Amino acid sequence: xxxxxxxxxxxxxxxxxxxxxxxxxxxxxxxxxxxxxxxxxxxxxxxxxxxxxxxxxxxxxxxxxxxxxxxxxxxxxxxxxxxxxxxxxxxxxxxxxxxxxxxxxxxxxxxxxxxxxxxxxxxxxxxxxxxxxxxxxxxxxxxxxxxxxxxxxxxxxxxxxxxxxxxxxxxxxxxxxxxxxxxxxxxxxxxxxxxxxxxxxxxxxxxxxxxxxxxxxxxxxxxxxxxxxxxxxxxxxxxxxxxxxxxxxxxxxxxxxxxxxxxxxxxxxxxxxxxxxxxxxxxxxxxxxxxxxxxxxxxxxxxxxxxxxx
Amino acid sequence: xxxxxxxxxxxxxxxxxxxxxxxxxxxxxxxxxxxxxxxxxxxxxxxxxxxxxxxxxxxxxxxxxxxxxxxxxxxxxxxxxxxxxxxxxxxxxxxxxxxxxxxxxxxxxxxxxxxxxxxxxxxxxxxxxxxxxxxxxxxxxxxxxxxxxxxxxxxxxxxxxxxxxxxxxxxxxxxxxxxxxxxxxxxxxxxxxxxxxxxxxxxxxxxxxxxxxxxxxxxxxxxxxxxxxxxxxxxxxxxxxxxxxxxxxxxxxxxxxxxxxxxxxxxxxxxxxxxxxxxxxxxxxxxxxxxxxxxxxxxxxxxxxxxxxx
Numbered sequence: 001x002x003x004x005x006x007x008x009x010x011x012x013x014x015x016x017x018x019x020x021x022x023x024x025x026x027x028x029x030x031x032x033x034x035x036x037x038x039x040x041x042x043x044x045x046x047x048x049x050x051x052x053x054x055x056x057x058x059x060x061x062x063x064x065x066x067x068x069x070x071x072x073x074x075x076x077x078x079x080x081x082x083x084x085x086x087x088x089x090x091x092x093x094x095x096x097x098x099x100x101x102x103x104x105x106x107x108x109x110x111x112x113x114x115x116x117x118x119x120x121x122x123x124x125x126x127x128x129x130x131x132x133x134x135x136x137x138x139x140x141x142x143x144x145x146x147x148x149x150x151x152x153x154x155x156x157x158x159x160x161x162x163x164x165x166x167x168x169x170x171x172x173x174x175x176x177x178x179x180x181x182x183x184x185x186x187x188x189x190x191x192x193x194x195x196x197x198x199x200x201x202x203x204x205x206x207x208x209x210x211x212x213x214x215x216x217x218x219x220x221x222x223x224x225x226x227x228x229x230x231x232x233x234x235x236x237x238x239x240x241x242x243x244x245x246x247x248x249x250x251x252x253x254x255x256x257x258x259x260x261x262x263x264x265x266x267x268x269x270x271x272x273x274x275x276x277x278x279x280x281x282x283x284x285x286x287x288x289x290x291x292x293x294x295x296x297x298x299x300x301x302x303x304x305x306x307x308x309x310x
Numbered sequence: 311x312x313x314x315x316x317x318x319x320x321x322x323x324x325x326x327x328x329x330x331x332x333x334x335x336x337x338x339x340x341x342x343x344x345x346x347x348x349x350x351x352x353x354x355x356x357x358x359x360x361x362x363x364x365x366x367x368x369x370x371x372x373x374x375x376x377x378x379x380x381x382x383x384x385x386x387x388x389x390x391x392x393x394x395x396x397x398x399x400x401x402x403x404x405x406x407x408x409x410x411x412x413x414x415x416x417x418x419x420x421x422x423x424x425x426x427x428x429x430x431x432x433x434x435x436x437x438x439x440x441x442x443x444x445x446x447x448x449x450x451x452x453x454x455x456x457x458x459x460x461x462x463x464x465x466x467x468x469x470x471x472x473x474x475x476x477x478x479x480x481x482x483x484x485x486x487x488x489x490x491x492x493x494x495x496x497x498x499x500x501x502x503x504x505x506x507x508x509x510x511x512x513x514x515x516x517x518x519x520x521x522x523x524x525x526x527x528x529x530x531x532x533x534x535x536x537x538x539x540x541x542x543x544x545x546x547x548x549x550x551x552x553x554x555x556x557x558x559x560x561x562x563x564x565x566x567x568x569x570x571x572x573x574x575x576x577x578x579x580x581x582x583x584x585x586x587x588x589x590x591x592x593x594x595x596x597x598x599x600x601x602x603x604x605x606x607x608x609x610x611x612x613x614x615x616x617x618x619x620x
Binding site for chain 1: 330357362363364365366367368392393394395396397400417418419420421422424425427428429431432435454455457458586587588589590
């Protein structure tokens with residue numbers, strides 16, 4: 001099973017202008033920053049990216065700009081989720097055409113109570129329509145948003161039918177028992193499983209995961225990488241406790257607005273706090289409390305930690 | 311408050327070819343059939359229409375074909391729901407450009423747990439971007455699919471801010487208490503409230519509703535119209551009991567595949583049974599049971615009832 005990605009992957013925040021338009025220039029710079037920090041890949045256009053608050057055409061235009069700016073396509077795993085077979089196909093063809101290392105695939109998320117067969121048929125139809133041997137698809141299991149699961153059995157059916165295409169999964173269920181069941185079933189066969197939060201990184205790596213794809217990577221690649229690189233050392237549990245503490249501090253607040261506020265603060269760029277409705281930016285009081293909480297735990301966007309490690 | 315619609319509105323089923331492509335020719339014919347049967351309007355591209363299983367471009371192409379074929383734009387209330395402000399704006403501008411009587415507006419349905427303010431900002435941003443005095447927007451409250459409600463208070467804020475634009479609501483909550491609360495709060499001000507099922511039609515009309523927008527309109531406009539036209543007569547409760555019985559018979563099965571199977575049967579066109587994944591068509595056994603159930607209650611796509619009334 002071909003495996004283009006491992007390590008700490010970041011679902012990259014999308015910068016908007018104060019008028020609410022995607023800002024390609026700041027997006028390119030931020031993607032470079034994350035790769036420089038050691039991100040193993042950029043899962044652009046994920047949930048944290050407010051991807052579903054952008055039209056498909058806006059997402060494709062941003063990807064065009066990243067490629068034109070020289071961000072390596074092999075490092076990109078764009079989210080190509082859509083409710084329709086036709087739109088998902090369009091987004092995936094565009095990504096594959098640019099040579100992206102892979103794509104992250106949501107289930108069709110409008111209709112609820114669909115059968116497993118219906119979801120299987122949707123994914124199969126998209127793969128058949130794309131019709132490219134170059135496609136590497138990572139399933140995106142995030143039932144808190146979609147209510148439509150990629151359950152353990154369904155994942156197995158898709159791997160069996162498309163072993164060179166369906167090569168991995170991001171598990172954002174927040175349920176370690178589900179991640180463990182997937183790891184037990186498919187990791188030894190070379191299927192790449194990424195927990196959707198670094199809180200499960202060490203447990204994941206000890207059970208066959210290949211890394212994690214995590215929102216807080218936007219503000220803590222170096223810290224999370226330390227766990228990834230040192231998971232077999234005696235320090236592993238302490239390193240994991242450090243990154244878990246940082247994560248828990250951030251996720252006391254609405255996650256995407258909080259991460260954007262942190263980036264705004266540490267990159268000295270207030271416009272980073274802009275979100276698109278239906279998300280709301282943090283209030284002044286929330287912002288102050290978040291930054292105070294982070295200061296209490298000595299959080300500094302990873303530079304100190306990176307310098308200490310050098 | 312301008313009110314372009316009343317009566318029995320139908321969220322029109324979308325016919326697909328056996329290969330899964332939208333079939334504009336059969337769509338035009340079916341829309342004509344429904345208007346001939348007395349539909350007060352066609353809420354094309356709703357949940358029942360599998361709208362979210364089509365790309366925006368596919369929906370706009372179908373609307374272009376309806377208009378070109380002479381279906382009156384004033385009778386059309388296309389669903390223009392999308393998760394992004396940008397895509398919703400594109401779909402609405404297209405509908406308004408064609409002179410559609412109104413549009414049906416889903417909330418942004420990907421992200422869960424959004425604040426009421428966030429949803430308000432989304433709708434307001436779309437209205438401002440469309441920027442047309444001709445826009446008549448009907449809010450689409452369907453929490454079983456979206457998990458994002460248009461609650462009573464939020465609806466009031468939107469009416470107050472945009473009294474000539476936000477002119478009505480379809481309530482597909484399936485919760486009469488919610489419909490009643492909306493009717494009590496806003497019907498007397500001229501705000502058009504449509505229960506999302508004919509099971510609430512008579513109760514709705516008695517409390518200020520202006521009709522209903524109902525999936526089973528695809529197969530029972532004449533029956534449902536009888537309640538609409540005779541709700542102040544002594545026969546009203548019996549007529550309501552008749553259409554409720556038909557509805558209950560159909561919704562024992564997955565609703566969209568069941569309605570498509572009924573249309574396939576009565577229009578003698580087996581391809582009408584085609585759905586797009588993630589929906590699944592009824593099995594042969596389910597189809598046989600559904601048709602037998604309908605025969606038991608003497609259901610005949612409304613012709614008999616219509617003839618009897620003439």
